[in-house]
Amino acid sequence: MDLYPDEVIRLVIIGQPQTVLSCHTIWVCAACETCTTRCPNDVKIAELMDCLKEMAVQKSIPCPQPQILTLHDGFLKNVKRWGRVFETTFLPQYLLRSGEFLRLWRARTWRDEMKLGWQMSRKGRFPMLPKTIRGKKEVRKILGRHKQKKLNSPRSQSK
Amino acid sequence: MKVTYYPGCSLEGTAKDYAESILGICLSLDIQLEEIPDWNCCGATAAHSIDHRAGIELAGRTLNLAARLPHSDMLVPCPMCFNRLKTAAWTLNHDSSSRYDMHLEASLPKIWDLANFLASDPMLKTTAKNISKPLEGLKVVSYYGCMANRPPEITEATDFENPQALDRIIQNLGATAIPWPYKTDCCGASQVLSRPDIVSRLVGKLYDMAQRVGAQAIVVSCQMCQANLDMHQEKIGADWGKRFSFPVYYFTELIGLAHDVAGVEKWLSRHITDPFSLLKRLNLWNSP
Numbered sequence: 001m002d003l004y005p006d007e008v009i010r011l012v013i014i015g016q017p018q019t020v021l022s023c024h025t026i027w028v029c030a031a032c033e034t035c036t037t038r039c040p041n042d043v044k045i046a047e048l049m050d051c052l053k054e055m056a057v058q059k060s061i062p063c064p065q066p067q068i069l070t071l072h073d074g075f076l077k078n079v080k081r082w083g084r085v086f087e088t089t090f091l092p093q094y095l096l097r098s099g100e101f102l103r104l105w106r107a108r109t110w111r112d113e114m115k116l117g118w119q120m121s122r123k124g125r126f127p128m129l130p131k132t133i134r135g136k137k138e139v140r141k142i143l144g145r146h147k148q149k150k151l152n153s154p155r156s157q158s159k
Numbered sequence: 160m161k162v163t164y165y166p167g168c169s170l171e172g173t174a175k176d177y178a179e180s181i182l183g184i185c186l187s188l189d190i191q192l193e194e195i196p197d198w199n200c201c202g203a204t205a206a207h208s209i210d211h212r213a214g215i216e217l218a219g220r221t222l223n224l225a226a227r228l229p230h231s232d233m234l235v236p237c238p239m240c241f242n243r244l245k246t247a248a249w250t251l252n253h254d255s256s257s258r259y260d261m262h263l264e265a266s267l268p269k270i271w272d273l274a275n276f277l278a279s280d281p282m283l284k285t286t287a288k289n290i291s292k293p294l295e296g297l298k299v300v301s302y303y304g305c306m307a308n309r310p311p312e313i314t315e316a317t318d319f320e321n322p323q324a325l326d327r328i329i330q331n332l333g334a335t336a337i338p339w340p341y342k343t344d345c346c347g348a349s350q351v352l353s354r355p356d357i358v359s360r361l362v363g364k365l366y367d368m369a370q371r372v373g374a375q376a377i378v379v380s381c382q383m384c385q386a387n388l389d390m391h392q393e394k395i396g397a398d399w400g401k402r403f404s405f406p407v408y409y410f411t412e413l414i415g416l417a418h419d420v421a422g423v424e425k426w427l428s429r430h431i432t433d434p435f436s437l438l439k440r441l442n443l444w445n446s447p
Binding site: 028030031032033034036037044046050051053054057065067068069070071072073075076079083084085086087088091094095098100112116119120123124125126127131133134135138139142143145146 | 168169171172173174175176197198199200202203204205206207208209210211212213216217220260305306309310311319343344345347348349350352353354357390394428429430431
């Protein structure tokens with residue numbers, strides 16, 4: 001977190017979009033809603049973080065936490081494909097697309113992740129087939145309004 | 160009693176144990192679940208993070224499908240789905256509704272977080288009536304996470320800083336719910352894939368406190384919290400220089416155990432951190 005949440009709000013108020021839209025804070029916010037719940041001034045802080053993330057994506061501002069954007073983007077692509085999330089393909093696709101698997105490979109800890117994945121599938125927690133829905137078209141329409149931003153490759157962004 | 164049911168995507172996949180335990184106890188509690196036909200994903204964190212309108216309308220579509228069923232109550236076991244459905248209902252019913260390509264049906268069912276539903280007085284009574292094996296000696300902390308309670312203007316929770324639903328259910332089963340300060344502190348599940356370092360700090364803090372208050376296990380109602388707390392204990396323990404070994408039970412699994420419902424062994428065997436040893440030690444497990 002490079003800016004405190006109150007700094008993000010202040011920078012929005014004084015009109016410094018370039019600073020807030022490229023900061024780490026808006027991306028590492030886990031959306032736990034604690035700040036929104038407790039803010040004595042009724043500022044919807046978590047909702048504002050979402051709004052700033054969306055603006056950053058729409059303005060194609062390079063994401064300083066590329067793996068987080070890759071995760072969200074992959075999730076929505078998966079929903080578009082099936083109408084529901086199919087975790088069995090979503091999780092490995094994320095690991096590959098985000099460069100996370102490469103990181104694990106380099107850190108020599110990829111075996112731990114594979115072991116966990118193997119355990120999960122042995123325990124029946126990764127179904128073989130997705131449950132798709134009849135209303136896929138509606139779901140695709142809902143998700144298709146934003147023009148799809150082409151994500152830059154994570155490694156080129158992560159400087 | 161017949162109710163509308165929205166399981167959500169992960170209950171069809173990684174949270175199969177939660178899904179099965181819900182079906183198991185609903186039989187013993189005489190609740191008939193009617194799944195919303197053709198429901199879709201609520202959009203979860205991804206949609207509300209980078210595509211706000213889609214987040215509202217994805218949940219809105221499912222709400223309109225739910226409105227076609229005749230039941231007055233709708234149960235949602237996943238707190239994330241619950242939160243997104245409540246947010247969509249709130250947003251589409253307020254003045255900002257004209258910004259969305261969607262109108263809500265007027266006859267929506269009441270949207271319930273499953274734990275809150277089962278902690279209501281009549282349900283607690285039914286639960287108590289069916290107990291064949293009280294969970295005496297089991298000392299746990301209840302962990303609610305974020306989404307079932309916050310923000311309260313959306314969730315309509317009144318005890319959002321110190322929720323009681325799980326505690327009431329646990330005590331009702333004969334177990335002890337130890338009071339502790341981290342009931343609603345975030346475990347960081349939405350970042351578990353992208354920033355495991357953050358998660359290690361957040362979850363380690365929970366384990367550490369659970370250990371200090373003398374809990375033997377953690378009880379949850381959220382499948383993201385469950386996975387997040389159950390799957391990486393060894394690694395997080397190593398980060399913290401400690402050894403953590405907490406079974407992380409769904410509250411529905413404990414109800415099933417106390418009711419001696421068929422299938423408990425199958426549900427628990429899907430966990431990663433050993434859920435059986437503790438129950439054996441407490442003489443709460445007498446399986447073949």
